[in-house]
Amino acid sequence: MEAVGVAPAPTGLTEKKLLDLKDSLAAAKASPASSPAAKWAVKKKLAGGDAGYVLEDVPHLTDYLPELPTYPNPLQDNPAYSVVKQYFVNTDDTVTQKIVVHKTSARGTHFRRAGPRQRVYFQLDEVNAAIVTCGGLCPGLNTVIRELVCGLYDMYGVTSVVGIEGGYKGFYSRNTIPLTPKSVNDIHKRGGTVLGTSRGGHDTGKIVDSLKDRGINQVYIIGGDGTQKGASVIYEEVRRQGLKCSVVGVPKTIDNDIAVIDKSFGFDTAVEEAQKAINAAHVEAESAENGIGVVKLMGRNSGFIAMYATLASRDVDCCLIPESPFYLEGKGGLLEFIEKRLKDNGHMTLLDVGLWLSQKIKDHFKKKHNFPITLKYIDPTYMIRAVRSNASDNVYCTLLAHSALHGAMAGYTGFTVAPVNGRHAYIPFYRITEKQNKVVITDRMWARVLCSTNQPCFLSHEDVENMKHDDDEHHLHNTQLLHGDISPSPVKDSSKCNRSAEAA
Ligand SMILES: Nc1ncnc2c1ncn2[C@@H]1O[C@H](COP(=O)(O)OP(=O)(O)OP(=O)(O)O)[C@@H](O)[C@H]1O
Numbered sequence: 001m002e003a004v005g006v007a008p009a010p011t012g013l014t015e016k017k018l019l020d021l022k023d024s025l026a027a028a029k030a031s032p033a034s035s036p037a038a039k040w041a042v043k044k045k046l047a048g049g050d051a052g053y054v055l056e057d058v059p060h061l062t063d064y065l066p067e068l069p070t071y072p073n074p075l076q077d078n079p080a081y082s083v084v085k086q087y088f089v090n091t092d093d094t095v096t097q098k099i100v101v102h103k104t105s106a107r108g109t110h111f112r113r114a115g116p117r118q119r120v121y122f123q124l125d126e127v128n129a130a131i132v133t134c135g136g137l138c139p140g141l142n143t144v145i146r147e148l149v150c151g152l153y154d155m156y157g158v159t160s161v162v163g164i165e166g167g168y169k170g171f172y173s174r175n176t177i178p179l180t181p182k183s184v185n186d187i188h189k190r191g192g193t194v195l196g197t198s199r200g201g202h203d204t205g206k207i208v209d210s211l212k213d214r215g216i217n218q219v220y221i222i223g224g225d226g227t228q229k230g231a232s233v234i235y236e237e238v239r240r241q242g243l244k245c246s247v248v249g250v251p252k253t254i255d256n257d258i259a260v261i262d263k264s265f266g267f268d269t270a271v272e273e274a275q276k277a278i279n280a281a282h283v284e285a286e287s288a289e290n291g292i293g294v295v296k297l298m299g300r301n302s303g304f305i306a307m308y309a310t311l312a313s314r315d316v317d318c319c320l321i322p323e324s325p326f327y328l329e330g331k332g333g334l335l336e337f338i339e340k341r342l343k344d345n346g347h348m349t350l351l352d353v354g355l356w357l358s359q360k361i362k363d364h365f366k367k368k369h370n371f372p373i374t375l376k377y378i379d380p381t382y383m384i385r386a387v388r389s390n391a392s393d394n395v396y397c398t399l400l401a402h403s404a405l406h407g408a409m410a411g412y413t414g415f416t417v418a419p420v421n422g423r424h425a426y427i428p429f430y431r432i433t434e435k436q437n438k439v440v441i442t443d444r445m446w447a448r449v450l451c452s453t454n455q456p457c458f459l460s461h462e463d464v465e466n467m468k469h470d471d472d473e474h475h476l477h478n479t480q481l482l483h484g485d486i487s488p489s490p491v492k493d494s495s496k497c498n499r500s501a502e503a504a
């Protein structure tokens with residue numbers, strides 16, 4: 001096990017005081033190497049500055065290969081970029097995690113700003129890049145693949161990029177596919193991933209062996225929380241073996257439940273696609289006496305798609321999400337609400353929960369005399385994620401891919417890339433894998449949904465107060481962590497922390 005994960009940043013910020021990690025390191029030493037506290041202390045690379053400024057930095061190849069030579073960035077000779085006023089990102093530029101501050105606020109957590117650097121750590125003919133997609137489908141996967149390939153070729157003169165087929169297991173069970181700007185030219189117009197994808201089959205040892213055997217020195221791993229955890233362990237093994245190989249994650253999830261980042265790619269497309277289903281349900285419901293339309297959307301643990309689809313549509317009478325408990329029977333329950341809405345409007349549209357709920361509603365109204373209903377159930381689950389990405393997601397995917405490859409060329413590794421408050425940043429893997437984002441039902445966004453649908457919130461006054469209290473405790477805990485007032489707590493089981501998740 002390495003001693004400490006705290007190292008000076010490779011460029012700039014070196015003279016700034018390193019954060020005092022006494023507490024966490026002491027906790028790490030006192031705990032077994034595999035304990036969460038030990039892992040936490042080993043993984044973090046923090047630097048401090050003035051007024052409570054903290055940089056949660058990402059690893060760099062020179063952290064363990066200090067003698068690596070650098071080369072001028074070929075982008076400076078690229079005619080397309082000759083008009084750019086400032087070619088390169090200042091090495092000291094960082095992106096703040098919190099943009100709403102008070103006069104007395106500490107500056108808080110920052111991440112390294114993404115973008116091209118003046119010096120790169122790879123020669124053009126040295127790069128052998130690989131791209132892999134894992135997990136479920138998401139609109140935009142092909143665009144990210146395309147733009148990684150085209151960006152590497154066009155901006156950095158790279159001529160060796162391969163695709164790994166069928167997710168992680170493709171590293172050791174399949175041949176690679178050569179990827180060129182020509183072969184990927186039209187793929188952004190298709191849904192899915194041209195590389196194929198899978199769940200399961202992550203064997204870190206075999207994957208790293210495959211990287212070595214194939215001479216791959218940049219690996220771009222596109223996938224959700226599970227995939228990013230996998231990327232993190234690949235990075236750790238690559239580092240343990242002292243390999244010159246940048247391991248880069250591009251976060252993907254249709255559910256938009258990745259912590260820290262503004263939004264995941266494909267989410268906008270999914271919300272837009274969901275409108276078609278909601279519209280169909282609304283038209284069906286409106287056209288029948290006591291018509292009910294039920295639409296099921298994706299989001300196993302988090303209801304962002306349902307929440308945004310509801311707000312976008314305004315045709316939804318009730319939006320049900322995993323974060324907001326509801327009850328069916330009795331006073332204030334969902335069935336009572338449906339009955340009232342049908343009496344008032346003659347129809348209604350409900351989002352989520354699907355077949356089970358549809359059956360319950362049917363059973364309920366069957367028992368009632370003189371209250372015939374017509375219920376139509378629409379399940380567009382896979383339709384909203386199998387489509388090609390829309391225009392804004394295409395642009396977003398392009399920037400993501402470019403940020404990713406600029407980071408790899410600049411020698412960064414063990415990071416994931418995404419916008420934070422509108423600026424692309426390099427984020428350590430642990431920040432996006434330790435917690436899943438949830439809809440915070442004590443936030444204003446959920447209140448906007450309740451306001452637009454006029455549905456009951458199904459919670460007692462006491463429930464709401466408890467949730468607010470949980471959120472306050474959570475914020476206090478984070479603030480104390482930042483100031484080093486307490487040792488970090490073990491990573492929470494995301495399935496149990498939905499009431500205290502930080503706001504999106
Ligand atoms: N903790 C982990 N360590 C190593 N590999 C992992 C880990 N969790 C998941 N993986 C691997 O990552 C890949 C994708 O994981 P998973 O099926 O959870 O999808 P995901 O990346 O979370 O995407 P989605 O958003 O669709 O859920 C699988 O090959 C799986 O074996």
Ligand SMILES: O=P(O)(O)OC[C@H]1O[C@](O)(CO)[C@@H](O)[C@@H]1O
Nearest residue numbers: 136137224253254255298299300
């Ligand atoms: O059916 P699959 O491919 O396993 O994917 C379904 C799941 O993947 C996700 O899209 C992302 O984790 C979930 O919302 C959904 O429940």
Ligand SMILES: [Mg+2]
Nearest residue numbers: 135224225226
């Ligand atoms: Mg997942």
